[in-house]
Amino acid sequence: MxxxxxxxxxxxxxxxxxxxxxxxxxxxxxxxxxxxxxxxxxxxxxxxxxxxxxxxxxxxxxxxxxxxxxxxxxxxxxxxxxTIRQLHFPDTGSVRTDMSRQMRQLIKIFRSSRGRIVSAILAGGQNDKDLIAAFRARFLWPRRREAYATLRRGISRGELRRNIDKDLLLDSLYGPIYMRFLIQHAQLTPRFADRLCALVLAGARPHSK
Amino acid sequence: MxxxxxxxxxxxxxxxxxxxxxxxxxxxxxxxxxxxxxxxxxxxxxxxxxxxxxxxxxxxxxxxxxxxxxxxxxxxxxxxxxTIRQLHFPDTGSVRTDMSRQMRQLIKIFRSSRGRIVSAILAGGQNDKDLIAAFRARFLWPRRREAYATLRRGISRGELRRNIDKDLLLDSLYGPIYMRFLIQHAQLTPRFADRLCALVLAGARPHSK
DNA sequence: TTAGATTCGATACTCGGCGTATTGGATTCT
DNA sequence: AGAATCCAATACGCCGAGTATCGAATCTAA
CATH class of the missing domain: 1.10.357.10 (Tetracycline Repressor, domain 2)
Structure with a gap:
């Protein structure tokens, strides 16, 4: 930077x-x-x-x-x-599966030694604008751009509402992972990713009047 | 501690x-x-x-x-x-309104000078187990206990599934707020609380086969 | 081959904050 | 009065950030 x-x-x-x-x-x-x-x-x-x-x-x-x-x-x-080379989004034909798999990968990284690096950057970033900006530019945005594409595929397949707010949806999917990662008030498991995905995507389907 | x-x-x-x-x-x-x-x-x-x-x-x-x-x-x-004396849960007869109002209050605090204190504690807590434990014990758990009661009311009124995982649901509601607060990649507004609440609670209703 | 430019590792330095030790005085007990 | 404990002030040792300086090494240009 x-x-x-x-x-x-x-x-x-x-x-x-x-x-x-x-x-x-x-x-x-x-x-x-x-x-x-x-x-x-x-x-x-x-x-x-x-x-x-x-x-x-x-x-x-x-x-x-x-x-x-x-x-x-x-x-x-x-x-x-x-730059972590894993963490790519699959294309299985189902938004739920695509997101769930990627979120499992993220959780795996958070639980590994690399997680310590991420938490150090987020912590240091609270007192250093450049640091948190670097995190966003190098880590968050590149993956989020891929995530947009995944969501667009889901919309075109009719799995998601056409007018869904993508940023709101992605924050709802990833925010809970970051929260458990940083506050450590509950286990961060692959199973959590699945259940989180199920809950949030259920609210993003079409015709869910 | x-x-x-x-x-x-x-x-x-x-x-x-x-x-x-x-x-x-x-x-x-x-x-x-x-x-x-x-x-x-x-x-x-x-x-x-x-x-x-x-x-x-x-x-x-x-x-x-x-x-x-x-x-x-x-x-x-x-x-x-x-100990922040505000941040209590209302009881309006609607889970959506109860949660949305409380989340707006939390966002208001995060955006005030007290937010700086919270971020300092969460940052310092990444290198100090006692500090993050103090945050959970003094801030997180007391409010979460109130939140459980709010959700239980919603269940008994039929607004939420009986078998809903309360911790999963609360993390889905609050995680995105913490994420935006700490990473600062998007605006943290009262409107965000409302839309977040709408999205997540839609996935927690009964009969959402 | 030589002169100039730049990087290298090593060392010594200043500065500021953490945490400790000491001291003289203040306060409250028996 | 005497003992116990707290107070504020001060001085100190330690460590790490960041700077300054040095001689040696490595490159280009002539």
């Missing part, structure tokens, strides 16, 4: 020219991002320290601060670099 | 006896809790400092640490002492 611009001259490989000077170490960059994710998973946003990241990446603390202005920017970039 | 035990001898007013020594200053205690809430509202959990709390309460830093072992315990106690 707030990462410093790539140094002048390092214009990527499509341009043969390069500026003078020692080039940025790609190895160091990747090691820093990897260490950030690891420490974020074990210590959370508040517990993670830049010094520990540098130590684990076998890199000078200076090198971290040369490229990222502060902890939040580093975390946002690390999270973005880890 | 993890507050130190009240000093031996300060047994409350039901017992006339008191231990020797200067009694704890009730005025200082209240000033500390009040300052904590104020600073929490303006600076968040991470930005709030104990020194600032002591300064604003015109109290020595030592006095804070004498009674609360750390920042999280202080914040949890301050939040508990502020």
């Amino acid at each position: 707030r990462q410093k611009p790539w140094p002048v001259g390092h214009r990527g490989k499509q341009d043969g020219k390069r500026a003078p000077g020692r080039p940025r170490s790609e190895q160091a960059r990747q090691a820093i991002l990897r260490s950030t994710l690891e420490l974020l998973g074990t210590s959370g946003f508040a517990g993670m320290t830049i010094e520990a990241v540098a130590m684990r990446a076998r890199v000078g603390k200076t090198t971290v601060y040369r490229w990222w202005p502060n902890k939040a920017a580093l975390v946002a970039d690390a999270f973005a670099s880890d | 993890r507050q130190k035990p009240w000093p031996v001898g300060h047994r409350g007013k039901q017992d006339g006896k008191r231990a020797p020594g200067r009694p704890r200053s009730e005025q200082a205690r209240q000033a500390i809790l009040r300052s904590t809430l104020e600073l929490l509202g303006t600076s968040g959990f991470a930005g709030m400092t104990i020194e600032a709390v002591a300064m604003r309460a015109r109290v020595g830093k030592t006095t804070v640490y004498r009674w609360w072992p750390n920042k999280a315990a202080l914040v949890a106690d301050a939040f508990a002492s502020d």
Whole structure:
């Protein structure tokens, strides 16, 4: 997000020219991002320290601060670099099945070590607008765009009302998952995804006068 | 939560006896809790400092640490002492109206300065089990118990299925509010409460074969 | 080969907040 | 009076954020 611009001259490989000077170490960059994710998973946003990241990446603390202005920017970039490749929406011919399966995948991630990273970002984001904005841009919106398509298919098949508010519907499906994830007042299980899906989609059918 | 035990001898007013020594200053205690809430509202959990709390309460830093072992315990106690007196459930004869009105009240609080306190606690709670447990015990469960009664009335009136899972239903109603509150990806308006209520409760009616 | 530009890791530094220790004085008991 | 406990003030050690500086390494251009 707030990462410093790539140094002048390092214009990527499509341009043969390069500026003078020692080039940025790609190895160091990747090691820093990897260490950030690891420490974020074990210590959370508040517990993670830049010094520990540098130590684990076998890199000078200076090198971290040369490229990222502060902890939040580093975390946002690390999270973005880890773009979770799973979490795609299937197309089974049934909205209920499509959504339910994807929600099960999300719950699985929330319950894994990656969940710790997400909770660290959401927590840190309450005190850092850039961080929560990075979460939305890199995680929420890309998946939501896919979800819109899934819902549109459901509408065209007559499984959902034509005039349904897609954002309202998606918040109703995912909000409860985020709530249980963050407040931890009840179990977050695959079965919960199914029952949640059944309840909410029942209210979104056509002719449900 | 993890507050130190009240000093031996300060047994409350039901017992006339008191231990020797200067009694704890009730005025200082209240000033500390009040300052904590104020600073929490303006600076968040991470930005709030104990020194600032002591300064604003015109109290020595030592006095804070004498009674609360750390920042999280202080914040949890301050939040508990502020038990929000509004947020009761009406009884209008319609589940939809009862829930919608209460959800509007919650949204109003989330959008006020108190919302900042709640988000600070939920954020800090991701790194502190005691803090999130305090939130559940002092805020979530008391209101949820009232909500159960509201739902039971709806069941007996035939507005809801007899076998409805109350926790699932309540999470479906409140989860989206918490999600929008924390992720801030969409407006959190009273109108949202109404439409959310309509969608979810439609899926909870009887005979919705 | 040399000069200039830039990155690297290492180290030392300042700053601020957390939490502890100490001290002198105030308050309330026996 | 004397003991016990609280109070505010102050000083302190510790740790991590972020800055400054250094010599060595790596690249381009001439």
